[in-house]
Amino acid sequence: MSQAIYQIVDKLPEKNLTTRMLGALDSIVPGEWKNIVGFENTIKLVTGAKDQARIQKIGERAIALYNDKTQGYQTGLWLYQTVDSVQGLGGMASFLNKIGSSVGFLSFLQSITPSPETTQAVDFGVKLVTEIVAFCKINGIPGDGIGDFVESLADCRHEALMRMAALICVDGVLPLGPHFMDKALSMLDSSGVSGLAQNKAFGKISSMIPGGSTEKQLGYIKEGVTGVQGWMKSFVDTKQLTTESVTEKLRGVVSNVGSKADWIAAAVDVSTNYFEHTGTQTVARSLISRAAAEV
Amino acid sequence: MTVVKRISFSATLIGLLLVSAGCRQEPSRWEAAQKATEGKKTSVSQDAVDGSIFNQFFPPQGDGYDIVFKQEKSGFAQAALEQNGKEIAVFSVFDTASDPDAKTKFAESTEQVDGYPVVIEEKSLSALVGDRYQVQVRSTDPAFGKSMRAEWLTKFNLKRIAEIEN
Numbered sequence: 001m002s003q004a005i006y007q008i009v010d011k012l013p014e015k016n017l018t019t020r021m022l023g024a025l026d027s028i029v030p031g032e033w034k035n036i037v038g039f040e041n042t043i044k045l046v047t048g049a050k051d052q053a054r055i056q057k058i059g060e061r062a063i064a065l066y067n068d069k070t071q072g073y074q075t076g077l078w079l080y081q082t083v084d085s086v087q088g089l090g091g092m093a094s095f096l097n098k099i100g101s102s103v104g105f106l107s108f109l110q111s112i113t114p115s116p117e118t119t120q121a122v123d124f125g126v127k128l129v130t131e132i133v134a135f136c137k138i139n140g141i142p143g144d145g146i147g148d149f150v151e152s153l154a155d156c157r158h159e160a161l162m163r164m165a166a167l168i169c170v171d172g173v174l175p176l177g178p179h180f181m182d183k184a185l186s187m188l189d190s191s192g193v194s195g196l197a198q199n200k201a202f203g204k205i206s207s208m209i210p211g212g213s214t215e216k217q218l219g220y221i222k223e224g225v226t227g228v229q230g231w232m233k234s235f236v237d238t239k240q241l242t243t244e245s246v247t248e249k250l251r252g253v254v255s256n257v258g259s260k261a262d263w264i265a266a267a268v269d270v271s272t273n274y275f276e277h278t279g280t281q282t283v284a285r286s287l288i289s290r291a292a293a294e295v
Numbered sequence: 296m297t298v299v300k301r302i303s304f305s306a307t308l309i310g311l312l313l314v315s316a317g318c319r320q321e322p323s324r325w326e327a328a329q330k331a332t333e334g335k336k337t338s339v340s341q342d343a344v345d346g347s348i349f350n351q352f353f354p355p356q357g358d359g360y361d362i363v364f365k366q367e368k369s370g371f372a373q374a375a376l377e378q379n380g381k382e383i384a385v386f387s388v389f390d391t392a393s394d395p396d397a398k399t400k401f402a403e404s405t406e407q408v409d410g411y412p413v414v415i416e417e418k419s420l421s422a423l424v425g426d427r428y429q430v431q432v433r434s435t436d437p438a439f440g441k442s443m444r445a446e447w448l449t450k451f452n453l454k455r456i457a458e459i460e461n
Contacts, residue, residue: 004333006325039325048418048434060328061338061394067329068338071368140346140368155363155375157382290366292419293373293387293431294394 002074005066006039006059009284013037018272021253025165028239028249033162033278042284047292054295062291066283072137073287075208079137080279082204083130118195120175120265121187125221126201127171127275131163132224133208134279138286144210144220146227153231158285159278166274168232169246174265178242181229188222196221340392342461343370349388349428349459350374354450362386369393376439376447383436384447388456389429397429408445409453420444425457 012035013019019035026033036042040055043062049055066073135152136145156164172180188196196202196218202209211217235241243261254267323329332338349372356362361377370390375382391397401423404412411422419433420441430451432444 004325004329006323006329051417054416056324059325063325063328064332064335064338067332067334068336070336071338139366152363155361155377155380286366289385290368290371290373290387292433293385293429294371294389295397 002078005063005073005077005284005287008077008280009037009039009042012277012280017253018274018277021170021250021268021272022162022166022274022278024249024253025162025169028169028241029161029165032157033159036159036281036284039284042281043288043292046285046288049292057295058288058291061295062284062287065291065294066287072140073283076134076138077280077283079130079134079205079208080283081276083127083201084273084276084279085204117176117183118187118191119199120171121180121184122191122195122199123201124167124171124176124180124184125188125225126196126199126205127167128228129209129221129224130201130205130275131167133205133210134282138283144223146220146224149224150227150231153228159281163275163278163282165235166278168235169241169249170265170268170272170274172232173236173241173243173246174250174261174268178236181225181232185222185225185229188218188225193218338393339369339371340390342392343390344392344459344461345369346372346388349456352388352452352456353386354447375435381436383434383439384444385431385433385435386447386451387429387431387433388451389431391423391427391429392461398423398426408448411453411457413448415441420448422448422453424453425459428456428459430456 014035014037022033022035034045036045039059043049043055043058047058049058065071069075132145132149135141135149141148153164168180172184176183193214197214202217206214206217209217209220211220247261247264250264250268254264254271346367346369350364350367353362353364353372353374354376359378362374363377363382364372364374365385366373370393371387373385373387376384376386389397400414400416400421401412404414404423406413406415408420408422411424413420413422418435419431421429421431424430430448430453432448434440434444
């Protein structure tokens with residue numbers, strides 16, 4: 001049995017490298033993300049409930065809904081957690097998170113190297129479809145859901161918008177440049193089925209990606225990337241995101257790594273879990289918002 | 296056992312009891328709910344109406360307001376009311392077949408909207424429609440006050456919701 005949802009939300013860190021990174025990206029989506037931690041606190045902030053008896057009822061209903069696997073919240077959270085757990089050097093990352101500082105990054109860096117661009121492109125595609133599938137599971141969208149997801153982007157808010165901003169900056173612009181969408185699509189083409197099959201993140205979540213075969217799943221990923229292309233390109237243009245501007249924002253978070261974008265991307269990749277962190281907050285928000293309507 | 300040994304033994308025992316009491320973690324207020332539902336796929340009744348049926352009875356959008364559907368599950372549908380891209384309220388319809396306890400609060404209801412009993416709870420206004428469906432308007436922005444909750448509740452097609460049969 002997986003961990004109880006109230007424990008997972010209670011254990012969300014108030015401050016670590018992930019929250020510092022998200023804080024550094026806050027100016028891109030100002031006011032959207034608040035680091036809401038704690039189960040009771042989330043109930044209060046999402047529903048406005050103050051009465052303890054009502055908070056108890058909402059919490060209990062949320063727990064029942066989460067525990068019921070057919071409701072999709074567990075799968076959604078599993079996807080966010082799993083796609084983020086692929087990063088190496090987890091022990092070191094967790095240590096750095098605990099001390100909440102970038103002390104030790106120099107020695108830490110000796111053991112990491114940026115991944116080749118092709119891997120980064122596949123990683124980006126896999127993370128994007130993870131978001132699409134989790135979105136469908138959490139909100140109850142049947143089918144592959146790409147159309148619904150793309151449509152929902154216009155109303156994307158809170159931690160979900162912050163996650164998309166981080167995906168664009170950290171997994172898109174930083175490793176692949178501002179034209180990362182075109183690059184990702186052409187690299188997904190060139191790396192093909194074998195490139196996808198070898199991707200660690202894909203290996204872990206492939207059972208949840210629609211398609212039935214790696215070839216069709218690659219098609220789904222490309223369809224997903226193509227689907228969000230318009231929104232993401234406009235996001236990059238409107239926010240004037242460049243490799244330099246993103247590097248500048250993140251330099252303070254991972255100091256001592258110099259100013260090379262791909263090194264910062266690699267350091268951020270191994271030392272943060274923004275998908276899991278904000279994904280937990282997204283699941284908690286949907287779950288609690290529903291529970292408040294069902295008590 | 297000598298008196299000294301007895302005293303020392305008792306002191307150790309008391310000490311151990313104190314230490315263990317200090318270490319004991321208070322049970323979480325959520326633990327009972329967790330134990331009762333862990334691994335159970337019973338949060339939604341098999342009789343619950345499909346959530347997609349509710350969508351057509353939500354208030355229509357227009358006049359600067361957008362209705363953005365958020366969740367659609369068995370026995371449940373939820374939408375956000377947005378104005379100028381900002382969420383100001385959350386609307387929902389819930390089939391209480393999945394949680395009959397939700398109906399009990401309406402027994403003490405003294406107010407009605409369009410003939411249906413309503414209950415005000417903090418920032419939300421809920422109506423029990425057809426003695427089965429809970430239609431709720433919850434504010435998420437302070438500008439969306441009590442009178443707006445009542446106004447928007449009447450914009451649902453409550454009559455048609457009451458007529459939904461399983």
